[in-house]
Amino acid sequence: MTRRQLIRHAGWFGGAVVLTVAGGEVISHIADARATNADARATNADARATNAGASAASAAAGSGTLRFVQVSDSHIGFQGPANTDVAGSFTEAINQVNSPRFRPDFVMHSGDLTHLSTTGQFDQVKQMMAGMKTDRVFTVPGEHDSIGDAGRAYRRTFGMGTLGDGWYSFDTHGVHFIALVNTLSLEKLGHLGNEQIDFVRKDVAGLSSDTPIVVFSHIPLFAMYPQWGWSTDDALKVIAVLRRFSSVTCLNGHVHQLFTKTEGNITFHSATTTAYPLPKPGRAPAPTPQVVPARQLKDALGIRSVGYRQGDRELAIKDQRLA
Numbered sequence: 001m002t003r004r005q006l007i008r009h010a011g012w013f014g015g016a017v018v019l020t021v022a023g024g025e026v027i028s029h030i031a032d033a034r035a036t037n038a039d040a041r042a043t044n045a046d047a048r049a050t051n052a053g054a055s056a057a058s059a060a061a062g063s064g065t066l067r068f069v070q071v072s073d074s075h076i077g078f079q080g081p082a083n084t085d086v087a088g089s090f091t092e093a094i095n096q097v098n099s100p101r102f103r104p105d106f107v108m109h110s111g112d113l114t115h116l117s118t119t120g121q122f123d124q125v126k127q128m129m130a131g132m133k134t135d136r137v138f139t140v141p142g143e144h145d146s147i148g149d150a151g152r153a154y155r156r157t158f159g160m161g162t163l164g165d166g167w168y169s170f171d172t173h174g175v176h177f178i179a180l181v182n183t184l185s186l187e188k189l190g191h192l193g194n195e196q197i198d199f200v201r202k203d204v205a206g207l208s209s210d211t212p213i214v215v216f217s218h219i220p221l222f223a224m225y226p227q228w229g230w231s232t233d234d235a236l237k238v239i240a241v242l243r244r245f246s247s248v249t250c251l252n253g254h255v256h257q258l259f260t261k262t263e264g265n266i267t268f269h270s271a272t273t274t275a276y277p278l279p280k281p282g283r284a285p286a287p288t289p290q291v292v293p294a295r296q297l298k299d300a301l302g303i304r305s306v307g308y309r310q311g312d313r314e315l316a317i318k319d320q321r322l323a
Helices: 003-008 052-059 086-097 119-129 152-158 194-204 235-242 294-300
Strands: 017-022 025-030 065-071 106-109 136-139 168-172 175-179 213-217 248-252 259-263 266-270 302-309 315-321
Touching: 065 086, 086 119, 086 294, 086 302, 119 152, 175 194, 194 235, 213 235, 294 315
Parallel strands: 065 106, 106 136, 175 213, 213 248, 248 266
Antiparallel strands: 017 025, 017 315, 065 302, 168 175, 259 266, 302 315
16 A cells, blocks of 8 residues: 555544553453443543643653543544544544543543644644643644645644654653654554664663553554554564563554554554544455444544553553444
8 A cells, every 4th residue: 555545544433441450461351332431530620731742741740540531533624424524523522531520631642633734724633632621632643644744734733842753751650651653754554763763762771660651653553454554664673672561551543443452561552533434454445434324423433541540450441432
C-alpha cells in the first residue's frame, strides 16, 4: 500500500479490556463491552486543556489513584457518508470524558486529530479539547496531522516543549509515560528513526525495572497487519529497550478498532475511534471508511479509560462505546 493509499484510510468496536498486573506481568482479558468505570471518583472541578509537550513535565503528581482517558482518531474535517458529523461525535466523546462520575488526571489523544492538517481543523480540535474537564491534554500526531507539511502545523499547535519531531515523556503516580511520533517518515509502515529511538534509550536508562511504562503512539508498535501499514518498521529497537521492565503497556490509535496483543512483559492495545469504522484486517480490499447503518455508528465509536493505583497490582483499561 502506498502512502497516498494509507492517507486515504480512515475504526470500530468497544469491548472492555481489563489488565491485571500479577508478578510483574500484565495479563489482559476481555470484559463487558459496555463497561463503565464503577470505581470512578466524582468531581466537577473545571480544568483547562494545555499543549502536550509544554505541560509534560508539570504532569507529575503525588501518590494516589491515576485515571486517564485515551481518545483517538477524531478526524475533524472528514466529510463522507461513514460519518457526516465527526465534530458531533467527538463532542459526544468529550461529554463522556466530562462525565460527573469522575475527572481524569489527563486525556491523551493518540493521533489523527484532524483529517487534512489545515489550520482551521487544528484550531477547531484544540478548542474542542479545551472543553475537557481534566488537568492536562496530551497528543501524539497521526499521519493525517502531517499531510503536506511534515507535521509543522501540528507542532505549532500541539508541540510546544516537545523534543525532535514532537516526542516527549513524563512521570505521574509512579508511572513513566512516553509519547512517540511514528507518522512522519512512513511510506508503508510507521517509522520512529534513530534519533527518537536513542531518545527512548536515554529516557529510560535511569529508571528502575519495576517502573510501570506506558507508551503512546499513533501507528501500532506491533505487527497488527503490515499489509495495510498497521505496524512500525523499526519498533523492535524500542521494544528491545523496554524488555527489562516488568510492565509495559503500549496504547495506539490508527486502526479504529480494539485489539490486544501480549508479548512477554509488553501488552499492546489499539483504541477505537470517535469518527468512523475501518474494516477488520484483511476483510476488505483496503482500510477505507466503512458505512454502517446510522443507528449502529455509535457502537463503533468510543473512548478508553485507564486506572492505576500506585502500590496496587492492577492496571485497568476499559473501553466505552459512544452508544
